[in-house]
Amino acid sequence: MAYYNVFQKYIKQQKNAIGLPVLALFWISFFWGTTWIASKEGVKHMPPMQLVALRQLFGGLCYLLYFLYQKHPWPNKRQWRTILVLSVLNFMLSNGLSTWGVKYISSGLGAIIGSIFPLWIVIIGLFRGQKTSWKAVAGLVVAFVGICVIFYDYLNDFLAPEFRFGILLSVIATFTWALSSIYIKENKTNFNPYFSLGLQMLISSFVISSVILWNDSAIPLTAIPAISWWSIGYLVVFGSVLTFIAFIYALEHLPTEISSLYAYINPMVALFFGYFLFNEPLTLPIVLGGIITIIGLYVVNRAIKKK
Secondary structure, three states: HHHHHHHHHHHHHHHHHOHHHHHHHHHHHHHHHHHHHHHHHHHHOOOHHHHOOOOOOHHHHHHHHHHHHHOOOOOOOOHHHHHHHHHHHHHHHHHHHHHHHHHOOOOOHHHHHHHHHHHHHHHHHHHOOOOOOHHHHHHHHHHHHHHHHHHHHHHHHHHHHHHHHHHHHHHHHHHHHHHHHHHHOOOOOOOOHHHHHHHHHHHHHHHHHHHHHHHHOOOHHHHHHHHHHHHHHHHHHHHHHHHHHHHHHHHOOHHHHHHOOOHHHHHHHHHHHHHHHOOOOOOHHHHHHHHHHHHHHHHHHHHHOOO
């Protein structure tokens, strides 16, 4: 009901401008959910971090070439610092580790874990001595119960070291995404966000490529099968370029309560397509636990945004 009221109010204020931002929100909700599927398919046939490096390289080049053509000014010293930090948190760690994680766990489970980053924001706030509303704590507890329900079907899988490793990577990825969100709030700059994204992607690509070449964990480009190249292409176009453009556009033109709805839809999209394409499990505990987790995340997000 709260979202409905906000939405109705915004429609009255922006009757002529609502169409494209809402379309952008639908785009984000669907395509970022499908990127988990593309990542899962891609890492079946090649090293995960090599896939990440190639995705960030091509995605970053798309942004860079555009802004070079536009002769856009380069960032100053302070802005470069922010870009470097976000490159590490967003793309080397969050995106890199989450992609690595889905090599060992289902795409749907990876998407659900990826959506819990607001819980880390609350937990980090508690450790920093910040005042936290009872609603945020209640949402944290509800989401944790939902996660426990989800993992009921995965208890036996925890005996496998690879499954535990995939869960660990995915959880660390959500933690670094939360750190990134906090850092952005506390270190705002007026630099073009799209150009910033492109530079972050390129920096992360160069660093990750250097690491995997140094430890000899990459495979020759000619050995990468066509299905992985298709996955990389999909991730570049729909994950790194078009959907990020839609994401920033939605943030700029929709109320925060509305623009954050994608976070609740992405896991459902990933669960559905994971079941439909890869025959990944879609049992009652997973569905019920996912709903409980999303309710908890909704309460946490409401508390954070209100604050």
